[in-house]
Amino acid sequence: MTDFAKLKAHIQKRHSFTDSEANDFCQNFKMTRVKKRQFIVQPEFTAKNRFYVVQGSFRAYVIGDEGQEHTIQFAIEDWWITDYNSYIFQQPASMFVMALEDSIVLQINYETEQELKKRKHLYESFFRVLAEHTAAHMARRVILNLTKTAEQRFEFVQERYPEIVNRVPQYALASFLGITTEYLSKLRNKRVSPKS
Amino acid sequence: MTDFAKLKAHIQKRHSFTDSEANDFCQNFKMTRVKKRQFIVQPEFTAKNRFYVVQGSFRAYVIGDEGQEHTIQFAIEDWWITDYNSYIFQQPASMFVMALEDSIVLQINYETEQELKKRKHLYESFFRVLAEHTAAHMARRVILNLTKTAEQRFEFVQERYPEIVNRVPQYALASFLGITTEYLSKLRNKRVSPKS
DNA sequence: AAATCATCATGAACTGGTTCAACATGAAAT
DNA sequence: ATTTCATGTTGAACCAGTTCATGATGATTT
Numbered sequence: 001m002t003d004f005a006k007l008k009a010h011i012q013k014r015h016s017f018t019d020s021e022a023n024d025f026c027q028n029f030k031m032t033r034v035k036k037r038q039f040i041v042q043p044e045f046t047a048k049n050r051f052y053v054v055q056g057s058f059r060a061y062v063i064g065d066e067g068q069e070h071t072i073q074f075a076i077e078d079w080w081i082t083d084y085n086s087y088i089f090q091q092p093a094s095m096f097v098m099a100l101e102d103s104i105v106l107q108i109n110y111e112t113e114q115e116l117k118k119r120k121h122l123y124e125s126f127f128r129v130l131a132e133h134t135a136a137h138m139a140r141r142v143i144l145n146l147t148k149t150a151e152q153r154f155e156f157v158q159e160r161y162p163e164i165v166n167r168v169p170q171y172a173l174a175s176f177l178g179i180t181t182e183y184l185s186k187l188r189n190k191r192v193s194p195k196s
Numbered sequence: 197m198t199d200f201a202k203l204k205a206h207i208q209k210r211h212s213f214t215d216s217e218a219n220d221f222c223q224n225f226k227m228t229r230v231k232k233r234q235f236i237v238q239p240e241f242t243a244k245n246r247f248y249v250v251q252g253s254f255r256a257y258v259i260g261d262e263g264q265e266h267t268i269q270f271a272i273e274d275w276w277i278t279d280y281n282s283y284i285f286q287q288p289a290s291m292f293v294m295a296l297e298d299s300i301v302l303q304i305n306y307e308t309e310q311e312l313k314k315r316k317h318l319y320e321s322f323f324r325v326l327a328e329h330t331a332a333h334m335a336r337r338v339i340l341n342l343t344k345t346a347e348q349r350f351e352f353v354q355e356r357y358p359e360i361v362n363r364v365p366q367y368a369l370a371s372f373l374g375i376t377t378e379y380l381s382k383l384r385n386k387r388v389s390p391k392s
Numbered sequence: 393a394a395a396t397c398a399t400c401a402t403g404a405a406c407t408g409g410t411t412c413a414a415c416a417t418g419a420a421a422t
Numbered sequence: 423a424t425t426t427c428a429t430g431t432t433g434a435a436c437c438a439g440t441t442c443a444t445g446a447t448g449a450t451t452t
Contacts, residue, residue, distance in 0.1 A: 062339055070342040072335070084335045088328050094339070117324070121317040128313070128324035131331050132284050138334030139268070139280045143258055143290070145341050146266040146374050150439070170400060178342050183439055185401055346409070366430060379409055381431055 003031050003054045007106050010052070010078055015126055025123060028116055029106040034099040040107075041097035047086035049107040053079050056103020057164075059172050060095045071176035074164050084134065100168060150179045154187055199227050199250045203302050206248070206274055211322055221319060224312055225302040230295040236303075237293035243282035245303040249275050252299020253360075255368050256291045267372035270360050280330065296364060346375045350383055 001009070007029060008022045017025065029052065034040060040058070041047045051058070053075050060073040060081060072095060075081035086093035090110060108116075116123040144153055154177055158165045165173060174184035197205070203225060204218045213221065225248065230236060236254070237243045247254070249271050256269040256277060268291060271277035282289035286306060304312075312319045340349055350373055354361045361369060370380040 062343060064343045070339070072338060072342070085332045088332050117321070121320060124317060124320045124324060125313070128320060128327055131324055131327035135327050135331035135334055136281045136284050138331055138338060141338055142268060142334060142341070143266070145338070146268070146371075147258060147260045169398085171398095175342075180440060181400075182402085182441080186439095189401075365428085367428095376410060377430070378411080378432085382409095385431075 003104060003106060004029070006054050006078070007052055011126065014129065015122070017122065017126075021120075021122060025116065025126075026106075028112045029108050032105050032107055034103045034105060036099055036101050036103075038099050039096055040099070040105070041083045041086070041093050041095055043094055043096065044092050046090055047083040047093045047097075049109050050080060050082045050087055050113065051075075051097075051105040051107045053077055053081065054104040054106055056105075057100040057167060058097055058103065059100050059168065060097045061172075061175065062095050069171075069175050070178075071172050074161075074168060074172075074176065076163060076167065080130065080134075100172070145178060150177060150183065151187055153177050154184065199300055199302060200225070202250050202274070203248055207322065210325065211318070213318065213322075217316075217318065221312065221322075222302075224308045225304050228301050228303055230299045230301060232295055232297050232299075234295050235292055236295070236301070237279045237282070237289050237291055239290055239292065240288050242286055243279040243289045243293075245305050246276060246278045246283055246309065247271075247293075247301040247303045249273055249277065250300040250302055252301075253296040253363060254293055254299065255296050255364065256293045257368075257371065258291050265367075265371050266374070267368050270357075270364060270368075270372065272359060272363065276326065276330075296368070341374060346373060346379065347383055349373050350380065 004026050007026050011017050011022055011025065031054075032040075034056070040049070040051060041060070043063075055077060057077075058075045058081050059071055060075075060083065061069045061071045064070055073081060081097055083093040083095040083097060085091070086095070087110065113127065117127055118124075144156060148156065157173075157177065168176075170184060170188075171181040174181045177184065179187075200222050203222050207213050207218050207221065227250075230252070236245070236247060237256070239259075251273060253273075254271045254277050255267055256271075256279065257265045257267045260266055269277060277293060279289040279291040279293060281287070282291070283306065309323065313323055314320075340352065344352065353369075353373065366380060366384075367377040370377045373380065375383075
């Protein structure tokens with residue numbers, strides 16, 4: 001399956017786009033290869049693009065006052081990523097979005113997205129649903145952070161997103177969970193081998 | 197200004213609705229009075245409505261495993277509220293949404309909203325923007341929780357949303373910040389009168 | 393094949409925030 | 423006018439998670 005075919009399948013699975021609509025829609029995306037550790041969004045600069053991950057993985061994070069990294073989001077195949085506040089409001093980003101491995105994305109830029117939404121009710125609808133899913137997902141994240149302990153959060157994420165847990169470096173996962181790498185290491189090794 | 201005039205102003209401030217479009221749109225909302233401590237959303241039941249607050253204030257919260265309340269969102273005049281995951285996906289709610297004072301809301305139900313979005317590109321666009329703002333807002337909340345200490349979060353919320361801080365009960369604010377009422381009380385009294 | 397860098401592990405001392413208990417105050421209900 | 427309930431305060435003991443220090447292992451670079 002080509003890169004564009006993946007995006008097309010993604011769209012048609014969720015919305016009733018005809019083939020020609022889907023093709024027309026996909027034409028507005030640009031395929032880009034991204035090397036491991038390369039940034040696709042950086043603080044200060046406005047995020048001009050929204051990215052659909054065809055292959056590889058990414059990590060969005062901010063740097064705290066004392067220099068610690070805090071992971072806001074991961075994205076693997078078939079997910080979308082960008083600095084949401086920067087992209088939507090076209091204002092300077094506060095996040096880094098970095099490739100965790102050599103990756104391939106399909107990106108759309110802000111003006112093109114605006115034009116698509118204006119052009120066709122169906123496309124507007126597509127982005128509305130995308131925004132709703134993002135909002136719902138973020139709301140669940142807030143609830144998880146408020147209601148569960150670090151250990152429970154770890155267990156939840158491990159069960160719910162095993163592909164991510166097994167794929168991203170431990171320090172990235174720790175900062176996603178809101179704990180230190182040391183503590184995550186301890187949680188992990190607590191669970192295996194009480195080494196009787 | 198009547199209740200519907202407030203919603204109309206809210207819409208026209210953010211979107212280019214003609215008067216007749218705005219009137220047509222607003223007709224789909226129903227005015228409801230809600231008494232203090234009354235619930236407009238409850239766990240187990242599917243949230244059938246989205247609410248625009250005309251007057252008063254609300255609090256959305258979940259109950260944790262040990263019975264503690266965790267506030268997910270507040271809403272005062274000119275804000276929207278519901279259990280987002282329940283409403284969007286029409287599945288059973290996990291939240292309570294309760295009036296903090298006698299209030300007036302304008303509510304729209306799920307089917308009506310769907311019909312509006314289908315009927316007119318402009319209405320679809322309205323809800324797309326609403327979803328984007330919700331997503332952006334939630335993303336900022338995640339960042340705040342991950343990057344700041346309880347005290348910094350308190351200071352931030354106090355400065356950014358003084359109307360809320362001064363209006364909601366302290367235990368509700370504490371559970372919004374992710375701390376106990378006792379600790380919030382201490383933070384507050386630390387700040388005033390070192391009583392030399 | 394070294395040498396360097398990125399990642400993970402482990403222990404000991406420490407701290408931000410919790411828990412528990414007891415009390416103070418005002419608002420609502422009878 | 424009391425009683426009850428909802429809310430906020432304060433202190434002391436406690437614990438989940440941090441910090442700091444040190445070392446192990448494997449991946450990248452030269």
